Amino acid sequence: MLSKNQARTFFLGGTVVFFLIFLGLSWHTLAREVPKQTNAQNLTESVIRGKEIFDKNNCMGCHTIMGEGAYYAPELTKAYERKGEAYLKTVLTVKEPWAPRGRKMVAYAMSDQDANDVIAFLKWVGEADLNGFPPKPDLQSKVPVPAK
Amino acid sequence: MKYKSQQIAWWFFALSGVLLLLQITYGFIMAFAHLGYDGLHDLIPFNAATATHKNLLVVWILSGFMGAAYFIIPDEAEHELISVPLAKLQFWSLAIVGVVAVIGFHLNWWEGRKFLEIPRPLDYLVVVNVLLFLYIIIMTLWKGKKRTTTSLVLTMGLLFAALLYLPGMIWFDNQTMDSFFRWWVVHLWVEGVWELIMGGILAYLLIKLTGVDREVIEKWLYVIVGLTFISGVLGTGHHYYYIGTPKYWLLIGGIFSAMEPLAFLGMALFALAMYRKGEKRHPNQMALYWTLGTAIISFVGAGLLGVAHTLPAVNMYTHGTFVTAMHGHMAFWGAYGMLVLGMITYAMPLMTGRKLYTAPGASYAFWLSNIGMVGMTTAFAAAGVTQVYLERKVGMDFIDTQQAMEVHFLVLIAAAALFTTGIVMFVVNFFKYGRPTDEALERS
Numbered sequence: 338m339l340s341k342n343q344a345r346t347f348f349l350g351g352t353v354v355f356f357l358i359f360l361g362l363s364w365h366t367l368a369r370e371v372p373k374q375t376n377a378q379n380l381t382e383s384v385i386r387g388k389e390i391f392d393k394n395n396c397m398g399c400h401t402i403m404g405e406g407a408y409y410a411p412e413l414t415k416a417y418e419r420k421g422e423a424y425l426k427t428v429l430t431v432k433e434p435w436a437p438r439g440r441k442m443v444a445y446a447m448s449d450q451d452a453n454d455v456i457a458f459l460k461w462v463g464e465a466d467l468n469g470f471p472p473k474p475d476l477q478s479k480v481p482v483p484a485k
Numbered sequence: 486m487k488y489k490s491q492q493i494a495w496w497f498f499a500l501s502g503v504l505l506l507l508q509i510t511y512g513f514i515m516a517f518a519h520l521g522y523d524g525l526h527d528l529i530p531f532n533a534a535t536a537t538h539k540n541l542l543v544v545w546i547l548s549g550f551m552g553a554a555y556f557i558i559p560d561e562a563e564h565e566l567i568s569v570p571l572a573k574l575q576f577w578s579l580a581i582v583g584v585v586a587v588i589g590f591h592l593n594w595w596e597g598r599k600f601l602e603i604p605r606p607l608d609y610l611v612v613v614n615v616l617l618f619l620y621i622i623i624m625t626l627w628k629g630k631k632r633t634t635t636s637l638v639l640t641m642g643l644l645f646a647a648l649l650y651l652p653g654m655i656w657f658d659n660q661t662m663d664s665f666f667r668w669w670v671v672h673l674w675v676e677g678v679w680e681l682i683m684g685g686i687l688a689y690l691l692i693k694l695t696g697v698d699r700e701v702i703e704k705w706l707y708v709i710v711g712l713t714f715i716s717g718v719l720g721t722g723h724h725y726y727y728i729g730t731p732k733y734w735l736l737i738g739g740i741f742s743a744m745e746p747l748a749f750l751g752m753a754l755f756a757l758a759m760y761r762k763g764e765k766r767h768p769n770q771m772a773l774y775w776t777l778g779t780a781i782i783s784f785v786g787a788g789l790l791g792v793a794h795t796l797p798a799v800n801m802y803t804h805g806t807f808v809t810a811m812h813g814h815m816a817f818w819g820a821y822g823m824l825v826l827g828m829i830t831y832a833m834p835l836m837t838g839r840k841l842y843t844a845p846g847a848s849y850a851f852w853l854s855n856i857g858m859v860g861m862t863t864a865f866a867a868a869g870v871t872q873v874y875l876e877r878k879v880g881m882d883f884i885d886t887q888q889a890m891e892v893h894f895l896v897l898i899a900a901a902a903l904f905t906t907g908i909v910m911f912v913v914n915f916f917k918y919g920r921p922t923d924e925a926l927e928r929s
């Protein structure tokens with residue numbers, strides 16, 4: 338039967354080995370792959386300011402981005418592609434809570450510059466290679482179209 | 486109770502109970518907002534409610550862990566805490582930082598990073614607070630007569646939890662890197678070092694409640710925490726599928742995270758086996774309920790409901806939907822919520838000297854909260870599956886999908902009402918039990 342000493346060795350050994358592998362992979366991911374996959378060369382000042390504004394207002398407290406955040410408001414990874422610049426600009430700059438379909442967003446009434454930066458950030462996010470996320474609706478073509 | 490300084494735990498438990506009630510209040514605000522009743526929007530917008538809900542959760546659990554450590558470490562080390570005034574200072578600074586953070590959330594003062602919304606200046610205070618806590622615990626252990634495996638595993642968990650808070654404080658310009666390190670905190674906490682804390686507290690409770698030999702319990706404790714790290718560290722990869730990180734994480738994250746339930750299964754089997762094996766019938770039956778409960782519900786909520794969406798092909802569709810919320814609720818409740826409530830239930834009669842083991846309502850508190858949580862999990866699951874199919878698979882618009890999901894939030898609120906009734910009974914019981922007294926000290 339397993340002794341307490343063996344059990345301790347299993348714990349300490351396993352921890353050290355797997356943690357080292359994890360550190361190595363993390364280094365490879367961050368130093369080699371992420372800059373390529375996320376087009377780090379496109380991280381302009383405007384994109385970075387946009388991220389700061391996104392962060393400071395806790396946009397993730399309602400939306401998800403790259404699938405992370407809260408589930409009260411739409412996924413934003415592809416918002417730039419889906420909605421276009423003009424629409425996003427209106428949402429960010431209006432002075433009344435934006436609520437075209439009933440659910441309210443906080444009225445940020447951003448300046449032109451701030452809104453442009455947030456939009457630049459969203460555009461950058463949308464261009465990152467997320468291994469296929471968000472997925473294409475794979476059942477859409479199977480939904481029967483009702484006869485008129 | 487043998488050591489007078491263990492009494493300090495009461496304050497941390499009290500804070501835990503109060504913050505839990507407050508957390509639930511914000512849960513209702515969000516559930517009603519999902520139903521379309523967002524009357525509080527101007528005062529408490531959804532993002533303020535959600536930041537408060539998630540952070541209060543973390544703080545009440547941590548406060549419970551700290552109380553548990555202040556109770557367990559003197560007992561295990563056979564030494565008074567090195568300083569009660571310092572522990573009091575640590576308590577009040579924790580409470581104050583918590584309150585200031587919550588007020589800040591309502592004034593748009595935060596960082597928009599899920600679970601880590603506490604703004605930078607307060608982060609530094611948290612670090613100082615936790616350092617003080619660790620100093621008290623580690624010095625007590627150092628000066629103590631004994632250093633048991635249980636106390637070492639618990640302390641190691643607390644120490645690593647503190648260290649892992651640090652990567653969450655670094656600023657990155659790149660959203661992917663930001664997210665990468667957010668998971669070093671969030672994932673490596675709940676699926677890593679917090680399991681050490683859980684294992685330590687569980688082992689302590691089992692030793693006390695079942696009377697099984699310490700050597701046997703502590704041997705299995707090592708096996709369980711070994712399984713935790715072997716699966717859970719590389720298991721972090723299940724958060725690196727779709728955030729701009731390379732594809733090899735799909736394989737590594739998939740394989741290792743699918744093994745994570747083993748550690749939770751280990752805890753459940755371990756608790757049940759020790760319970761059967763134990764000859765002693767400890768009079769505190771409610772503490773035993775919570776102890777076995779946490780071992781079982783954590784396996785269901787974290788293990789089974791976690792593995793349900795951990796494979797890359799599934800997670801592609803469920804990532805960032807209510808399926809995640811379903812799992813998040815039962816996992817946090819089962820693994821860490823019930824554990825803290827179990828520790829409180831065990832400690833109260835010893836601290837107060839009242840041998841009132843089954844206070845009126847104690848059993849109702851257990852059953853109502855658990856049945857309520859099962860209902861809530863089911864409601865979240867229904868909402869999540871609906872969302873996955875309509876929005877992700879069929880391609881329906883976000884708001885149309887949300888409207889189709891509304892009925893599930895009605896069920897959520899009904900189940901949450903049951904849950905809340907149980908929690909209110911628990912907290913009322915706690916305060917009715919009275920305060921620790923010196924008369925409860927055992928003479929040796």
Ligand code: HEM
Nearest residue numbers: 407408409509512513515516809810813814817818822901
């Ligand atoms: C009355 C009880 C509760 C209600 C009505 C409730 C409701 C909610 C709602 C509506 C959300 C937000 C989902 C979104 O982003 O739109 C949420 C998030 C969350 N709640 Fe609760 N909650 C309750 C109690 C609890 C308890 C007791 C725990 C932990 C033990 C908990 C843990 C969480 C977690 C971890 C999240 C984040 C989930 C995620 O984003 O995946 N909640 N809750």
Ligand code: HEM
Nearest residue numbers: 675723742745787791792794795804805809813816817820
């Ligand atoms: C007590 C242990 C656990 C707790 C408290 C917990 C809690 C949570 C929470 C709160 C989230 C949402 C995090 C966020 O979006 O920031 C999450 C996500 C996730 N959890 Fe767990 N979890 C636990 C264990 C597990 C286990 C053992 C597995 C797998 C076997 C698992 C699989 C997942 C997956 C795949 C996600 C990502 C969901 C997504 O893509 O949106 N969890 N967990």
Ligand SMILES: [Fe+2]
Nearest residue numbers: 672676721723
């Ligand atoms: Fe995880």
